[in-house]
Amino acid sequence: MDAYERIMRNAEEVVTDEEVRELAADPAGKRAYVGYEPSGVLHLGHLLTANKLIDLQEAGLEVVVLLADVHAYLNGKGTFEEIRETAEQMKAQFIAYGIDEDSAEFVYGSEFQLEKEYTLDLHALELETTLNRAQRAMAEIQGGETAKVSHVVYPLMQTLDIEYLDLDLAVGGIDQRKVHMLAREELPELGYEVRPALHTPIVADLTTGEGKMSSSEGVTISMEDSTDELEEKVNSAFCPPTADPEGDLENPVLELFEYHVFPRFSEIVVERPDEYGGNVTYEQYESLEADLESGELHPADAKGTLASYLDELIAPGREKLREIRS
Ligand code: IYR
Incomplete structure (x- = not known):
């Protein structure tokens, strides 16, 4: 399997194929990432993108795992202290699962997302983006709750992460596609480059074969299962x-x-x-x-x-x- 085939294995879509081919032709020093809202226990949903990170490491890319603590906070997942603790546990499980610790970079969002330059860029993006556009980008991530202001800031920050982590490829489940499309549209508005995105499929619900396997509804398999x-x-x-x-x-x-x-x-x-x-x-x-x-x-x-x-x-x-x- 060559680098392109390994990058593409089990991908639901890439945007765009041409950009990914270019990346595959010279993967050394290229950086790809997945961001995760910290949760204490990894389940198969996390592991699907982790498999892709392992593929990317094997294809010769550098991988970055973003422990998105600020995003989890904006999505109502708890206090900063609680989120920090679950992020540590998450990191340990990823390493145990097979992400090579020596070549992967684990970054907390709060390490760079609270800096002045990032914040000013965030405000510039807030000014560029309509509420409606940001809300649509979040529809699949935020679920059915009533949207808060934090939920429209969230995809704008995810957009900036791609620039601030100096990435060449953004990876996520197909539920992240609208955020990545927003990023492709908006990054050039701030004078930044567009980067390709790769989306993994979502596994169907285990007992019905419908919809998606999720930790909040239905049955999922996790690191906790005996x-x-x-x-x-x-x-x-x-x-x-x-x-x-x-x-x-x-x-x-x-x-x-x-x-x-x-x-x-x-x-x-x-x-x-x-x-x-x-x-x-x-x-x-x-x-x-x-x-x-x-x-x-x-x-x-x-x-x-x-x-x-x-x-x-x-x-x-x-x-x-x-x-x-x-
Ligand atoms: N939106 C993701 C978490 C996340 C992903 C990336 I890529 C970021 O730059 C920031 C957050 C989720 O739904 O889990």
Whole structure:
């Protein structure tokens, strides 16, 4: 896999492809980032973009993890002290998960977002941007609550982060796309360069295959789950043996294989007793998907295998959390 293919693996979209190709042609010294509102426990939503950061490190880019404490504050996630503490825990779990600590840079938003120059640029952006535009950019992040003034400042700060962290690529879930599009429009207004963005998909709800897997509603898998809890969650997942003919339901079991398991393991072994066909090894996601859809692979075997690989992925972070809490 060349640098471009690795950067693009499992990306839902890039804006623009041409800019990303240029980046891939000479990745040395180029900086990519994901920003996270600190939360005490990482879940699969965080890990999807973390997988992308690992891909980017492997493609030769420098990666920056923004622990967006000021953003979390603006989004009503607690006091600064509480947010700081959860940010520390989050950082430790990312490292346990496999983000290379020596080459990655972990930055707190409050380290640079409270400086005078940043604040003055923020005010310039406030003057440039209509309320309506900023609110639309936030619709998917802020959820259904009544928008506060802080919620329109939020995407403007996210826009400035791209300049102030000296980035060449902004990465996020597809729910960040409107903020990144706002950034592409507004940065030139302040005389700054436009940077490309890469968006990862959102995994569907585990039990229904609809909408998105989220920590606030429905079931999500997190660093906190024990092996048994994880197995139970995966076993109750929606996993139709054939693709939905109408095409509006996703298969979350397949999505988890595609976005979480295959990127991190070079081969996947499904262990089965001989009377059920014996063990089978997959090197590519597409072969597993084809076998599930043809009936060659039973959903129960797919789920058992998924649970054990996910367990292996979250085990170091789970251990880290135990350590922090004891
Ligand atoms: N909006 C993100 C958090 C965030 C991301 C970036 I990229 C920033 O520069 C700042 C904040 C979220 O919804 O989690």
